[in-house]
Amino acid sequence: MTQKAGTSHRPSTLTVKGRDMRLRTIGFVVLAALAVWFIAANTGSVTVRLWIPTVTIPLWGVLTVTLLVGMALGLLIARRRARR
Numbered sequence: 389m390t391q392k393a394g395t396s397h398r399p400s401t402l403t404v405k406g407r408d409m410r411l412r413t414i415g416f417v418v419l420a421a422l423a424v425w426f427i428a429a430n431t432g433s434v435t436v437r438l439w440i441p442t443v444t445i446p447l448w449g450v451l452t453v454t455l456l457v458g459m460a461l462g463l464l465i466a467r468r469r470a471r472r
Contacts, residue, residue, distance in 0.1 A: 427451045 400411045430447040 423455055427455070 401409060403409070427448050430451060432447050433444050434447045434450060435442055435444050436450060
């Protein structure tokens with residue numbers, strides 16, 4: 389793909405309360421809010437088997453750890469792809 393001389397590609401933005409915000413940022417905030425709401429709504433206890441030991445912990449703890457591990461792996465993969 390080629391770009392015309394003098395034009396540059398800018399990310400899509402939306403003006404919110406007088407500030408330009410990238411659509412990607414807005415999407416991230418919405419997904420983060422949904423994840424927090426989902427975690428807060430699931431407060432029951434669950435039994436988790438960790439190879440040998442079996443532990444009973446609140447579901448919100450399992451969901452929070454899963455979310456954090458997923459975010460860490462996503463950042464790691466994004467960083468590795470950016471180096472290429």
